[in-house]
Amino acid sequence: DIQMTQSPSSLSASVGDRVTITCRASQSIGNNLNWYQQKPGKAPKLLIYAASILQRGVPSRFSGSGSGTDFTLTISSLQSEDFATYSCQQSYSVPWNFGHGTKVEIK
Amino acid sequence: EVLLVESGGGLVQPGGSLRLSCAASGFSVSSVSNYMSWVRQAPGKGLDWVSVIHSDGATQYADSVKGRFTVSRDTSKNTVSLQMNTLRSEDTAVYYCARVLVPVARYAYWGQGTLVTVSS
Numbered sequence: 001d002i003q004m005t006q007s008p009s010s011l012s013a014s015v016g017d018r019v020t021i022t023c024r025a026s027q028s029i030g031n032n033l034n035w036y037q038q039k040p041g042k043a044p045k046l047l048i049y050a051a052s053i054l055q056r057g058v059p060s061r062f063s064g065s066g067s068g069t070d071f072t073l074t075i076s077s078l079q080s081e082d083f084a085t086y087s088c089q090q091s092y093s094v095p096w097n098f099g100h101g102t103k104v105e106i107k
Numbered sequence: 108e109v110l111l112v113e114s115g116g117g118l119v120q121p122g123g124s125l126r127l128s129c130a131a132s133g134f135s136v137s138s139v140s141n142y143m144s145w146v147r148q149a150p151g152k153g154l155d156w157v158s159v160i161h162s163d164g165a166t167q168y169a170d171s172v173k174g175r176f177t178v179s180r181d182t183s184k185n186t187v188s189l190q191m192n193t194l195r196s197e198d199t200a201v202y203y204c205a206r207v208l209v210p211v212a213r214y215a216y217w218g219q220g221t222l223v224t225v226s227s
Binding site for chain 2: 001032034036038043044045046049050053055087089091094095096097098099100101
């Protein structure tokens, strides 16, 4: 099985900050990497798929990059509604495992 | 509009069984353009992939549930179900039903989740 490791596990940031979250796969997954945002008590929401394609309706301040084993989610200017937990997921091979999540908190 | 509504969660004793259902609307659960999947989340923990049923009906499971859980679909009712047997305390979680768009697999639509608690 492919294991997904996210870092950091949590971070504190202010509105307007640039935030970067990384995700590493235990083996090469090409560009088969998705990012999700989840708020407390809610279902996850797809932000980015295929490593860098923005899901329809997601603000352009979100972007993704990477291929192979190393991936990045960037929020260019953090907004109040962006405080949430972000998770990566590989869709290269079943089981389509998720990372453990990165909680973005208000500084 | 795509909508997924899970039901069937609740409190069950260790070793017991439970059947979750996911009612889909706005698309067909057997469409070639999507798979249907279950993902769970234990309290305070991350997302945990459970199972998938492909458009051709093939099924796959996480090792942790293989042999205990069975995913199926009813195309006449446009529903997907997860039969869970021999439940353990570590199966306690919110269970989400999701629509997976393909061929670039991504979990584009999620239900609201249903809580399963395994406890004596």
